Ligand SMILES: Nc1ncnc2c1ncn2[C@@H]1O[C@H](COP(=O)(O)OP(=O)(O)OP(=O)(O)O)[C@@H](O)[C@H]1O
C-alpha cells in the first residue's frame with residue numbers, strides 16, 4: 110500500500126466566482142459580509158476564484174492584497190485570480206494564488222453552439238450510481254448525464270456536465286451543466302437539497318424550501334434564475 | 341469461514357466499545373469462537389469493559405512488531421468460553437499500526453476464530469480506516485442526534501470506497517445499531533426517532549439499544565452488559581446478536597413505558 114506516494118488526477122472543483130467590478134475598502138468589506146451572512150453554510154470555507162475581467166479601471170496591487178485579506182478574514186479561501194493584468198501577476202504569486210487565463214469564464218460567456226456540437230459529435234452514456242452518495246463524497250459525470258438511484262446525503266456533492274436525475278432523496282448539493290450548459294436540468298424524487306446549481310447559477314436551501322420541498326421536482330434555468338417546478 | 345466485523349461510528353463516545361464487548365460476548369455465548377480486537381491504540385479501554393485490564397501483558401502492537409506471539413497476547417475471557425480479547429497498547433500512538441501488520445494478524449486469527457470483532461477508534465482518519473479496511477461487515481453505531489448521524493453517513497461512505505471489499509468491487513455488509521435511545525426524549529422531540537435515522541441513513545437496522553444505567557454499572561464491574569440479562573440494554577444486545585446471525589427478532593424498547601404509580605413511588609428499575 111505504501112509504495113506509491115501519490116497519484117495525479119484531473120478533477121473539477123466547485124468554487125465560488127467573484128466578479129469584481131469596483132473596489133473601495135469599506136464598501137467591499139461591508140457588502141461581502143452581508144452576502145456571506147445571507148448564506149453562511151454555502152460560503153463557509155468555500156474556495157474562491159476572483160475574476161478581474163470586468164473590473165472598471167485599474168486595480169492596484171495593494172488593493173488586491175486588501176481584497177484577498179477581506180475574503181480570508183470572512184472565511185473564504187481565495188485560490189486563484191482570473192484575467193490578471195501583467196503588473197498584478199507578481200502580487201498574485203505573492204498571495205499564494207494561481208493565475209487563470211481570462212478565456213474560459215463559463216457562467217458569463219457560454220456559447221450555445223459548442224455545447225450542441227459536442228452533443229452531436231460524441232455519444233457519452235450516462236453515469237449510473239446505484240449506491241447512496243454519502244456525506245463527504247463527490248461524484249462527477251464528465252461529459253454526460255448523471256443518474257443516481259439512491260440518496261444523496263447532506264454534505265455530499267454530485268456534478269454533471271449534463272442533466273442530473275436522483276431517484277432517492279436529494280439532500281446534498283447538485284450541480285448540473287457545470288461546463289456551462291444552460292439547458293441542463295436536475296430532476297429528483299424528493300427535493301431537500303442544500304444547493305442546486307445549473308451552469309454556474311445557484312439557489313440555496315432556504316429558497317428551495319419555498320417550493321416543492323420534499324416533493325418530486327425539477328430545476329431548470331430561465332434566463333439567469335433557477336426555477337423549481339413539480340413533476 | 342471467519343467473518344471480520346468492524347464496530348465503527350465516526351463520532352466518539354457513542355458506544356462502540358460497549359457494543360464491541362457486548363456483541364463479541366453474545367456471539368461467544370451462542371457458541372461461536374470469537375475474538376475482539378481493540379484498535380483504539382493509546383486510549384485502550386476495551387480491556388476495562390471486558391474486565392481483563394490486569395491480565396494485559398502483551399498487546400496488538402507487540403504482535404505486529406513481532407515482540408510477542410499472538411498466543412502470548414490473546415487474553416482468554418474468564419466468564420464466557422470461546423471468547424478472547426486482543427488488547428491495544430496504552431503507550432504507543434495510532435501510527436504504530438501498519439496495514440501489512442494488521443493484515444498478518446487478521447489472517448492468523450482467521451485460522452482459529454469464526455468471528456473477529458474490531459473495536460474502531462473514533463474519527464474518520466487513519467486509525468478508523470485501518471480498523472475497517474479488512475472488514476466483511478460493519479456495525480455502524482449511531483446515537484439519535486444529528487451530528488452522530490452525519491458522522492455515520494460519512495463512515496458509511498468510507499466503508500464503501502476505502503475498504504478492501506470495495507476496492508475489489510464488492511461491498512461491506514452494513515448494519516445500523518442505534519444506541520443510547522431514549523423514548524421519552526424522542527417523544528419530546530429532543531432526539532431523532534428510529535424512523536428519522538433509518539430515513540437518513542437507509543441501512544438495515546440491527547438493533548436499538550435503550551439508554552440504560554445498566555451500561556454504566558456493567559462497565560464499572562468489567563462485565564459486558566449483555567451478561568446482565570435482566571436489563572433492557574442487555575436484552576436489546578441479545579436481540580441484535582440474533583439478528584446478526586440472520587434470525588428474526590422484533591424490535592423492543594422503542595416506546596415510552598407507562599410507569600405505574602406504585603412503581604414510580606418505589607423507584608422503577610431501568
Ligand atoms: N446504551 C447506553 N446507555 C447508557 N450509557 C451508555 C450506553 N452505551 C454507552 N454508554 C456510555 O457512553 C460512554 C461511551 O461509551 P463507549 O466507550 O462504548 O463509546 P465509544 O464509542 O467506544 O467511545 P470512543 O469513541 O471514545 O471509543 C460510556 O460512558 C458508556 O458507559
Ligand SMILES: [Mg+2]
Pocket residue numbers: 356357358380385459460461
Ligand atoms: Mg471506544
